[in-house]
Amino acid sequence: MMHVAFDAARSLLIGGRWEAVDATMDVVDPWSGAALGAVACADASHVERAVAAAMHGAAAMRELPTGVRSRILHAAALALEADGERFAAAITAETGKPIRNAAREVARAVNTLRLSAEEAVRLAGETIAFDGFPGGESRSGHYIYEPVGVVAAITPFNDPLNLVCHKLGPAFAAGNAVVFKPAEQAPLVAIMLARLLLAAGLPEGALNLLTGRGADFGDALTSHPDVAMVSFTGGASVGQAICRSAGIKRVAMELGGNGPVIVMDDADVDRAAAACVSGAFGAAGQNCIGVQRIYVHDAVHDRFRAALIAATRALRVGDPTDLSTDIGPMIGTGEATRIAAWIEEAVAGGATLLAGGERAGALVRPTLLADVPDDARVACSEAFGPVASLFRFADLDEAIDAANRADYAIHAAIFTESIRNARHAARRLRAAGVMINDSTDYRLDAMPFGGAGRGNMGREGVRFAAREMSQTKVICFHDA
Incomplete structure (x- = not known):
């Protein structure tokens, strides 16, 4: 203590x-x-x-x-x-x-x-x-x-x-x-x-x-x-x-925000998966620029999904004073109960649970979801908890339109080796910052930081x- x-x-x-x-x-x-x-x-x-x-x-x-x-x-x-x-x-x-x-x-x-x-x-x-x-x-x-x-x-x-x-x-x-x-x-x-x-x-x-x-x-x-x-x-x-x-x-x-990440077909899949796991679950997801929605190109979707699940399940969850712990508790049992209810609501609405979902007191295991309905709160509201949702796409503009559905944003991100795609996404993504080959969670304390859309x-x-x-x-x- x-x-x-x-x-x-x-x-x-x-x-x-x-x-x-x-x-x-x-x-x-x-x-x-x-x-x-x-x-x-x-x-x-x-x-x-x-x-x-x-x-x-x-x-x-x-x-x-x-x-x-x-x-x-x-x-x-x-x-x-x-x-x-x-x-x-x-x-x-x-x-x-x-x-x-x-x-x-x-x-x-x-x-x-x-x-x-x-x-x-x-x-x-x-x-x-x-x-x-x-x-x-x-x-x-x-x-x-x-x-x-x-x-x-x-x-x-x-x-x-x-x-x-x-x-x-x-x-x-x-x-x-x-x-x-x-x-x-x-x-x-x-x-x-x-x-x-x-x-x-x-x-x-x-x-x-x-x-x-x-x-x-x-x-x-x-x-x-x-x-x-x-x-x-x-x-x-x-x-x-x-x-x-x-x-x-x-x-x-x-x-607050609802961080979207786009993973293109030319992305370094392992690098993107590791960054998304870190960005989604650091601080038990209690992060206004945390990764919340991940849009993955059809061509790499299955490989990315497997890497994401493996990296999520590998996280050590527990005592925050232990140097080996990756994820500790949420701020209290009230917030943990809330996010667990949001996860259950999404699953009841048709979402697939890929990893996590369990709660014990203030501790919620890092949770990955797929097939999440657009109107589920884990997708359309700021989750502020250890949960991320996986979506697939075939066309970059389709992914950008989906990423822009939230009416507020701080950061968005794209993983790609194409300068053309990176610049196109940077122009069209409605966010106050666009991270290229980083998760939405990246912030340098010297850079301008704030919201776009509602809350700007x-x-x-x-x-x-x-x-x-x-x-x-x-x-x-x-x-x-």
């Missing part, structure tokens, strides 16, 4: 001070069911105080030289790297993510903070050619980027460290203050990171953290008139509620998020 080296009940960070309240909630290890600790449950009164503290923090951050912001983030990255084993163990304990995957998440989070540190000194404007239009000949000037002010950041459980760094790093690089709400299921890693950032030198009030249930204070936070921007990663229904409450302010959201609201990726969290100011000199 993870050892909590701090009083988790004192989990509200407001104006540089850690506070406790009478109301608490347990944080539970999804593998063992043991309580890891209890955190405070914030309410609307804490929102008022946190936003007021953030307003002071925003003023301090605005005046902080970009070089100082950069040094703080670099110091945080170094501290996180040095404490990586403890952070990885905490990720595994809170989420059930296998320890090897948790260690990779820590390494990515270090990189995200370093990218943020570098962006702090790159966030610069440009000169403007005012004399390019009649009447501007005697004018000169430029534009700069300024912080928006107070950012409300809300993160999910599936990457409880790196996704937090993707909110906080760019916000601080751009000179903002943050009121941060971590996932209810995984707040302990966020508290650990907050303590690390404070030790790195953040000004008082720059980071405020509220743990607890979103239903108790979420609306108060997102609707607060002094919050300039809401940055949210999570489900579509919560995203819709945030949009209703936020009113007139910036909103950036990543609301802004971009993450450090450079792009920092600009989302900034506003331009034009400075014009009239020389005459």
Whole structure:
């Protein structure tokens, strides 16, 4: 069991001070069911105080030289790297993510903070050619980027460290203050990171953290008139509620996906199968860019299917603290029960079970389905669990049309040795990113990241998020 080296009940960070309240909630290890600790449950009164503290923090951050912001983030990255084993163990304990995957998440989070540190000194404007239009000949000037002010950041459980760094790093690089709400299921890693950032030198009030249930204070936070921007990663229904409450302010959201992969007749079948298995079942499928639908050309379908089944059945499922484990539990028995019901529904509708399908508590064995009806939820909705569906096709455009059926997407992918087919698919696939000879699961933390279609609201990726969290100011000199 993870050892909590701090009083988790004192989990509200407001104006540089850690506070406790009478109301608490347990944080539970999804593998063992043991309580890891209890955190405070914030309410609307804490929102008022946190936003007021953030307003002071925003003023301090605005005046902080970009070089100082950069040094703080670099110091945080170094501290996180040095404490990586403890952070990885905490990720595994809170989420059930296998320890090897948790260690990779820590390494990515270090990189995200370093990218943020570098962006702090790159966030610069440009000169403007005012004399390019009649009447501007005697004018000169430029534009700069300024912080928006107070950012409300809300993160999910599936990457409880790196996704937090993707909110906080760019916000601080751009000179903002943050009121941060971590996932209810995984707040302990966020508290650990907050303590690390404070030790790195953040000004008082720059980071405020509220743990607890979103239903108790979420609306108060997102609707607060002094919050300039809401940055949210999570489900579509919560995203819709945030949009209703936020009113007139910036909103950036990543609301999930339904990743399609196309495997052409000239693809490296073994490479494609291995990538699809990794992309579908890593993090127990709780991944917004995970592989969910796989479209395979008739000419290689049977060979690919055999390779896919073999690779899926070879995965080691169980204790996430064991270095040999590939797949751990889902975040809880509720989510595991849901995805098991979706699988059963698909089979009842005519789908063929190729592998997996069994559930024990929060553990769901990696599941492959074929002959899935188009209206089954495992095909048309975001599954967010360890299940992938296999389809066959004869023509590339047919596969692209099927891949585009979902009304939202983040990444799509194609395996092919043909540049012509790769370019054709890249043009026609309706997604925010198209991966060639990689699964949909590939993400570099420096690249722009977000949705296409429904849920297309802004971009993450450090450079792009920092600009989302900034506003331009034009400075014009009239020389005459």
